Amino acid sequence: MTTAYRPSPALRLAGAASGAYRSVFAGSRLAPLLSRPKPVRRTGFELDLSIRDIRAEAEDVVSVTLADPHGRRLPAWVPGAHLDVVLPSGRQRQYSLCGDVTDRAVYRIAVRRIRDGHGGSAEVHDGLRVGDALRVRGPRNAFPLIDAASYLFIAGGIGITPILPMVRECHRRGRPWRLVYLGRTRASMPFLAELGEFGGAVDLRPDTETGPPRIAELLSLADPGAAVYLCGPPPLADGARGLLTEADPSASLHTERFSPLPVAGGEPFRLRLARSGLTVDVAADETALAAVRRALPGVAYSCRQGFCGTCRTRVLSGEVEHRDRTLTESEREDSVLLCVSRAASPTLTLDL
Incomplete structure (x- = not known):
């Protein structure tokens, strides 16, 4: 369902x-x-x-x-x-x-x-x-390009997809920018021909030619006060925010993830699925969405990060610990986004 x-x-x-x-x-x-x-x-x-x-x-x-x-x-x-x-x-x-x-x-x-x-x-x-x-x-x-004096773009593999239009727009408008494009091999890195149109501001770094990336070194390439945009596998972004803040407090880091963050500070709770008559237990380190889909595999989802609204479900009873970035206060009175939010009571009853 x-x-x-x-x-x-x-x-x-x-x-x-x-x-x-x-x-x-x-x-x-x-x-x-x-x-x-x-x-x-x-x-x-x-x-x-x-x-x-x-x-x-x-x-x-x-x-x-x-x-x-x-x-x-x-x-x-x-x-x-x-x-x-x-x-x-x-x-x-x-x-x-x-x-x-x-x-x-x-x-x-x-x-x-x-x-x-x-x-x-x-x-x-x-x-x-x-x-x-x-x-x-x-x-x-969910990954807007802000106004900044200059930009450093760091893309890992398929992470080039949101970065490419940003690079194209900055290039078109004459804004200072630099792109560091990471990948396993050149053959695995899409859109190299298009990026070739932008000249020396594109720094290609396949692992087979330059070795594994060192995020501290990459962040040091940013101009003072630059907006740093990073998109790639989670290990690429881990620790980047702290490193950038230490190196240049005036800079800003903007990231987009391919996968949801691990559950942090979770407590186990129970879900009652009213229409199907099922009860499922949610572990401290899993999402309500994952637990529900064990019982009802057809429950829809998309972003798994709390902003698209696809997994929004009506709450019939219980208290919710809302962790989403989408629902208004009035919507939170009777709804939950299963992908990120949790129970603030031992049990939640859902209209599923």
Whole structure:
């Protein structure tokens, strides 16, 4: 059984360059990005698109280009935005937009095959064909590009996908920037040809040529007061914030994760699933979503980090320890995001 997708007011405003996101940049030097025509609104930012192109970009990486089947312009977006993609199997996955923000005809995403994953990447690689229809939600942005005097971008592997549009925009606008692009081998690193257009500001560092990355060394490349954007596997970001703060308190670090953070400070509790008549125990180090899906594998989810709202579920009784970044205070009165929030009472009863 799946729960209905009901975007919160915050997410309804988070489509390309609208509402609260617009206010972040008002009056900044990036404000011209927000003067482009607003997209045609479609209910809940749900779009039915068709696959225009599928292309191999590197070892185990394909890009998928999406377009409106009727040729209409797509909603605008800004660097760092992503799409929630509903695959034909019903799986929902999030993929960063990695195309050009000025091209309103298409969206482009890129997906690396994960050999020991949960099947989403394999479905993209093996199951999708040009002409297939896909439903997407978005664009939304949980990784916004702030206004700064200069930028240091650090991308690890498929982490280049949200970083590429940021680099392109800074290059287009003449903003000082540098990109350090990490990967196992050159053959495994997508979009090298596109990055070649930006010249010497791109620093390629495949492990086979430069050895494993040392995050302290990479952070030292940032100019004083720079905005540092880092996207890659969790080990790349571990400890980066403390290192940067020690080296340059005026700098800021911005990260995006591919996977959820481990549960911190959790206590065990019990869930009663009212409609199915089941009871499940949630361990101190697991999420309510993981526990529920042991009993009800069809429960929908996407980000697993508390901002997309896909796993929102109605609470019938019990107290919730809310850890999300999405629900309003009124929504928290009777709802929970299973992927991050926990019980503040021994038992929660859910409408599942």
